[in-house]
Amino acid sequence: MSSxxxxxxRGLSRxxxxxxGAAVGAGAAVALGVDRALPPSRAAELxxxxxxxxxxxxxxxxxxxxxDTPIAAHATYLGLGLRDGVDREDLARMMRVLTDDAERLxxxxxxxxxxxxxxxxxxxxxxxxxxxxxxxxxxxxxSSAVPAWLGPLxxxxxxxxxxxxxxxxxxxxxxxxxxxxxxxxxxxxxKDSRSFASLAWRQDGFRRAYGSExxxxxxxxxxxxxxxxxxxxxxxxxxDQVVWATGxxxxxxxxxxxxxxxxxxxxxxxxxxxxxxxxxxxxxxxRIADGAPLTGSRxxxxxxxxxxxxxxxxxxxxxxxxxxxxxxxxxxVIFRRGYNYDVAPSGEGVSETGLLFASFQAxxxxxxxxxxxxxxxxxLLNTWTTPIGSAVFAIPPGCxxxxxxxxxxxx
Amino acid sequence: xxxxxxxxxxxxxxxxAALTLSACASADEPGEITVTDPWVKTAESGMxxxxxxxxxxxxxxxxxxxxxxxxxxxxxxxxxxxxxxxGMSMSEKEGGFAIAPGETLTLEPGGNHLMLMGVTEPIEAxxxxxxxxxxxxxxxxxxxxxxxxxxxxxxxxxxxxxxxMGS
Numbered sequence: 001m002s003s004x005x006x007x008x009x010r011g012l013s014r015x016x017x018x019x020x021g022a023a024v025g026a027g028a029a030v031a032l033g034v035d036r037a038l039p040p041s042r043a044a045e046l047x048x049x050x051x052x053x054x055x056x057x058x059x060x061x062x063x064x065x066x067x068d069t070p071i072a073a074h075a076t077y078l079g080l081g082l083r084d085g086v087d088r089e090d091l092a093r094m095m096r097v098l099t100d101d102a103e104r105l106x107x108x109x110x111x112x113x114x115x116x117x118x119x120x121x122x123x124x125x126x127x128x129x130x131x132x133x134x135x136x137x138x139x140x141x142x143s144s145a146v147p148a149w150l151g152p153l154x155x156x157x158x159x160x161x162x163x164x165x166x167x168x169x170x171x172x173x174x175x176x177x178x179x180x181x182x183x184x185x186x187x188x189x190x191k192d193s194r195s196f197a198s199l200a201w202r203q204d205g206f207r208r209a210y211g212s213e214x215x216x217x218x219x220x221x222x223x224x225x226x227x228x229x230x231x232x233x234x235x236x237x238x239x240d241q242v243v244w245a246t247g248x249x250x251x252x253x254x255x256x257x258x259x260x261x262x263x264x265x266x267x268x269x270x271x272x273x274x275x276x277x278x279x280x281x282x283x284x285x286x287r288i289a290d291g292a293p294l295t296g297s298r299x300x301x302x303x304x305x306x307x308x309x310x311x312x313x314x315x316x317x318x319x320x321x322x323x324x325x326x327x328x329x330x331x332x333v334i335f336r337r338g339y340n341y342d343v344a345p346s347g348e349g350v351s352e353t354g355l356l357f358a359s360f361q362a363x364x365x366x367x368x369x370x371x372x373x374x375x376x377x378x379x380l381l382n383t384w385t386t387p388i389g390s391a392v393f394a395i396p397p398g399c400x401x402x403x404x405x406x407x408x409x410x411x
Numbered sequence: 412x413x414x415x416x417x418x419x420x421x422x423x424x425x426x427x428a429a430l431t432l433s434a435c436a437s438a439d440e441p442g443e444i445t446v447t448d449p450w451v452k453t454a455e456s457g458m459x460x461x462x463x464x465x466x467x468x469x470x471x472x473x474x475x476x477x478x479x480x481x482x483x484x485x486x487x488x489x490x491x492x493x494x495x496x497x498g499m500s501m502s503e504k505e506g507g508f509a510i511a512p513g514e515t516l517t518l519e520p521g522g523n524h525l526m527l528m529g530v531t532e533p534i535e536a537x538x539x540x541x542x543x544x545x546x547x548x549x550x551x552x553x554x555x556x557x558x559x560x561x562x563x564x565x566x567x568x569x570x571x572x573x574x575x576m577g578s
Contacts, residue, residue, distance in 0.1 A: 093537025097559065112450050113462075113559040195453070195536045195560055 052177060052210050053122035059103045061398040062256050066129035066173055067360055068234035074182045075175035075205045075339050079168030080197035088140050092410040094196040099404035101188055102128035111188045124178035130405045131171030131260050131393030140409050144250040149364035150394050156376040165264040165389020168200050177210040205339020205356040222353050223267055225284055226291025228336050229299055242333045245362040253408035256397030259364050263357040264389030272384045283380035285320030321381045324374045332370050334359040364392055443468040449556035451540045452564050455533045460564050461525040461556050462518045467510040474547035476507035482540055484529035491522050520564035536560045
């Protein structure tokens with residue numbers, strides 16, 4: 001048994017150690033310079049106005065919100081299964097009701113017949129985005145209205161898919177910088193879905209809180225990896241080309257919409273813990289510390305996949321994540337909008353952690369699948385990651401005032 | 412039912428419903444009575460209720476005396492009052508609801524409401540229900556109320572009264 005004195009001594013040395021670590025961290029932040037430097041420390045300030053809570057995102061438009069709008073700190077993905085017998089007419093009623101809910105909630109008002117309208121008054125950039133699975137589209141307008149890419153992805157060798165995170169007829173994505181707002185909106189939308197559909201799965205994700213770091217900073221996933229560097233920039237011609245779909249004939253309803261691939265990717269932090277920083281960077285092809293490619297000095301530097309070491313090997317391994325995921329064909333570009341998840345573990349584990357990989361692209365088959373096929377064949381990161389959920393949805397275009405999301409398919 | 416129209420917003424479609432004069436109305440020019448966010452609780456059959464906010468934009472007191480809809484055999488105007496035992500009870504509003512100029516009558520769960528008796532066919536979520544409001548002077552306002560699923564607005568609610576299943 002240890003004495004009190006020994007415990008005290010341990011506590012002190014532990015504290016000294018942490019202080020030392022903090023000092024190194026601060027030094028590192030300074031050394032990084034402009035790329036990822038933090039603003040100088042300052043006293044906490046009272047926010048007397050609740051400015052961020054009052055922020056709203058416009059609901060109406062050519063495209064749905066929650067795709068090219070700034071990414072919020074919290075997101076909940078809801079996958080619903082349609083009830084038997086729900087037909088086209090029912091679907092139109094459902095989408096009218098859900099659209100009305102979304103529009104009111106995003107404006108910071110209670111939904112119609114909201115039992116807790118007081119919770120709706122802090123939208124904090126709330127967005128609600130809807131997606132359709134193949135069965136919904138078939139029931140709405142028949143098989144010919146289903147885009148060719150709308151359905152399960154091809155089976156990949158790395159997959160260990162669980163039904164509890166896969167598929168779905170109706171997708172609702174609720175995101176906000178405020179978790180209370182998300183909870184209320186989710187509850188309202190699910191109540192109003194209940195006559196038409198039941199909840200099949202729910203996936204909650206988070207990123208840095210609003211204001212914790214400079215807006216637009218590339219997120220780090222829970223491997224500590226800077227994740228999403230090469231994303232197209234919303235508002236650019238490249239983004240529009242990558243993301244927005246153009247349908248024709250029976251799929252014309254999708255014009256102005258897009259597709260969502262949602263993959264739940266478990267990250268094995270226990271085995272990742274065994275990997276030292278150099279090896280982690282080697283697996284990714286970017287330095288973990290700052291996200292710069294191994295051939296560059298800044299996150300924004302383009303990787304040089306041809307650069308070689310003195311020994312004649314490429315600096316970036318041909319099986320590093322960024323080498324395998326880079327486009328081979330110029331069409332193979334996707335727009336990612338990922339979130340972390342971290343839920344209660346089962347058994348002896350101390351964590352159940354991963355990434356809600358979400359990518360938007362005009363055409364899943366042409367843009368997403370070839371990348372995923374290469375990653376399936378070889379990617380050093382596969383050592384520590386396992387896709388355990390997978391779903392593909394068609395994201396209909398936005399609606400005009402007076403319309404509803406999905407009206408191009410259902411009206 | 413299920414005749415889907417596409418209003419700008421559920422409920423808000425009826426936000427401005429012009430007061431229409433019946434033949435025996437007074438010669439005075441009417442103002443407007445506006446109805447905001449009208450909605451009706453879904454129901455398979457039996458009774459249900461309708462809600463919304465009625466604002467009297469005229470310069471006279473108006474009195475809501477009746478309401479009617481094709482989806483139910485009768486609509487009563489109900490008020491909710493504390494009863495002698497400390498609970499709440501609902502009863503028909505004698506003489507209707509008077510709304511002073513510029514005032515708003517709020518019809519809401521747990522408060523004043525329109526009681527639909529004898530629902531003739533299922534009212535389903537997202538349906539649009541036409542309701543005609545009649546005022547004391549004989550004038551009417553047509554309202555389109557949106558049907559929403561709603562667990563509250565039980566005509567008689569006694570917490571714990573049906574707890575045989577529990578401990």
